[in-house]
Amino acid sequence: MHVVYPAVISALLFSVGVYGVLARRNAILVLMSVELMLNAVNLNLVAFDVWLRDQLHGGQVLTLFVIVIAAAEVGLGLAIVLAVFRTRRTVDVDRLRDLAEPDFPQPSPNGQAKVRESS
């Protein structure tokens, strides 16, 4: 087996995941795309572990660890998504803009543009 095949397939999977994270609006679909990226990394780890013939099986053991971390991540991520849904009634990441910079400077009561305090 040429090493190029699994490496190229995992690179393609990773870029599909990148596209999904950037293009999707629903928070659960973003989580699914993150899972795709983690899977691409896993395929790379397994392929290079087999290629290098690691006696300690570092690559495959790290793959198992990544799977466990992905399970923990998806559990916590879904709990956060559900908490957001309970308070906002939406999981649309485009509409959750509380942490974004406002597009225009907020006018202050005395008519001047408010300058952000630097603390």
Added chain:
Amino acid sequence: MNFASPAFWPPTTQEIVFLLLGVIAVGSAVLVVTTRQLVHAALWLVVSFGALAGGYLVLTAEFVAWVQILIYVGAIVVLLLFGIMLTRAPIGRSADLDSGNQIAALVVGVATAGVLVSVLVAGFRHAYMPLTPGAGAAKPLGSSIFRTWVLPFEALSVLLLAALIGAIVLSRTDIRGR
């Protein structure tokens, strides 16, 4: 590690099977990120993970393949389906699953693919791995987890427990912040 690399053509049977599974995995991943129905995205994710598990089997990583099926297909996708249902997502087609910056996302995705594929092909064009069956079975993997990697394993157990408690605390409504 560096063996004499045979030619790319004709491909061996292992390579043909692996490439078919890879095409299935990448194709269903594309459907995951482009489909208009939320539940179908989760189900295409099952196909993608299953095809990847088959790829692990071809690469002689049997134990990783079964763990992939058990945890990804069995647990994570079910968890995602629960999330879809608990957020009362529309079951049918919905038009607003894609954000407005699809073009920029496509450009970034294609650029990532181009950079990664060109670097990997340039770097590993001559690398070849002969596959020996049984190298990734449960016995060698288990003995290396519980001998060499036992400390990270235990740390990961604590991490999983912490994630579990965190998920419970986050999803309970009767615990108020101070």
